[in-house]
Amino acid sequence: MAIPETESMQVVYSRPDSLVDVNTHYCPGCTHGVGHRLIAEVLDEMGLREKTIGVASVGCSVFAYNYFNFDWVQAPHGRAPAMATGVKRVYPDRIVLTYQGDGDLASIGMAEIVHAAARGENITVVFINNANYGMTGGQMAPTTLPGQKTTSSPAGRDVEQAGYPIRTAEMLSTLEGASYVVRRSLHDPKNIRMAKKALRLAFETQVRGMGFSMVELLSTCPTNWGLTPLQSLQWLEEKMVPYYPINDFKVAPAIAGLKV
């Protein structure tokens, strides 16, 4: 096979305009970077970068605003959906995005996310579920699996004491105000492509003024899981996916028929 000449080469892959050209603080093998990249690609493709206002949360993604090339505000722990509500109600024609981890969204911020969904708040939530508190060093989260060892469940999550993990997407999908609630995973290329399509549909939901949209993304945390990046991807697939099924839990009919 002949090597193509330089003049005929095309750029087929580059940094999205919606990402800033800086190194992130995320650990090697963590899938936050994949999540960031997918959001940026989708906003670029939809031409929304200059209309978007992000709401960062507290946790590993606290500095998300350093990596995205558009306006951001920074919420207190768990309050991103409330803050996003304030932004969106002033600017209904802007795209408002929250990016939240599982401790932030499903523990301290459970009231805010439930009521934002119940109001049908026209925002898009990206929910990173990595089954632990990453930023503070790997404590038990509401999403930690039964028996999973963390720094605050050293003998493994005891469901008699700590209860069972919360399936947030399923729960929020029961609310009338939610128009698009799905779960995807970032553990292999096929699932990453599915995640990107889901993010596209979530933002399409908001562009159409159809109310609350959320994509839960199963993610890895190699540092706190004590696994290599590759082992982490396998652990996610083998342990997390069975408990947190990859599925569409609520898709408004107008979105279900959308071709993207």
Added chain:
Amino acid sequence: MTRELMKGNEAVAEAAIRAGLQAYFGYPITPQTELLEWMSRRMPELGRAFVQAESELAAINMVYGAACTGARVMTSSSSPGISLMMEGLSYIAGTEVPMVLVDVMRGGPGLGNIAPAQSDYNQIVHGGGHGDYYPIVLAPSSVQESIDLTVLAFDLAEKYRSIAVVLTDGSLGQMMEPAEMPAMQPLRTQFPDWAVSGCEGRERRILTSIYLDPPAEERTNLRLAARWQQVEANEIRYKEYFLDDADFVVVGYGSTGRVALSAVRAARAEGIKVGLLRPITVNPFPSQILDDLANRVQGMLVVEMSAGQMLEDVRMAVSRRIPVEFFGRLGGVVPFPDEIHNEIRRLVQGPLTTDGHPRDRWLRRMAAITGSPSVN
């Protein structure tokens, strides 16, 4: 202009709307709820944002988000709800975005009751949230003043990129008085150059209260402190009554200041040379006028609906140069003019001392008044 009979809470709500309020977020709590209800009707009919939040936590964070757009935003609550808002207030202060908060104080601590009190002074004036920050706090004593100070609060909040609080109480919020509304201001169309709006045609903007680098956080705190010095230099407001020839001064703010004025007038009628200083800004605190008064009067009486929270600020300004006495009713009990009148007489009769703490002497008197146990 015509004066209308208006309830305090509703007057504050309408005044905020006339001042160009673009978004209101709140949660029901007595004795503030009429304010929320007024907003729920008026804001949508004007095409402006209104959300009844799921909690005060959510309400203050909705305000936080809206404040980051540079819009005129506000929330209102009463003491227990204000306690819940402290997290958001600290973040808002740390992000240096303007907002207006109305606190219609009620009895506490805990669930307390729904009667008027002034025991939020410390958590509002001296900060209930974490970190070094300085809200501007305006304390009206009538429905008309509630209206005027609400309008002023928006201007001051924006001028200093600060939190501005209108500190009222259950009696001011619930009472009806004739008052005049300001004209309706047009909504702003130009937003400040720090605000987020989507980065079309410009560099992106980030609004945050995080400064992970301690020297950067220190610089931020110093900037806040320097800005507060400007507020102290420019914005101290108070009202003097009969102070020119006064030998004794009563100090009281808000509705207690108003009750005290009746007592001062009664004391004047029997020949006592007593005046009243009513702080309008309780933050920044009118320390200088108190300092000046301490050089020419024989004693002061601080009256509050608390166990003496503002008292400490008065004592600091006076620095034990003259005797300061205290009289408080609290837990939702409102002092009568006669009670304060008697306290004025007691002040004049003496003997007075700069020794000890006025709260200790007051507690002993309260034991006699209420039949409650004395501390010693």
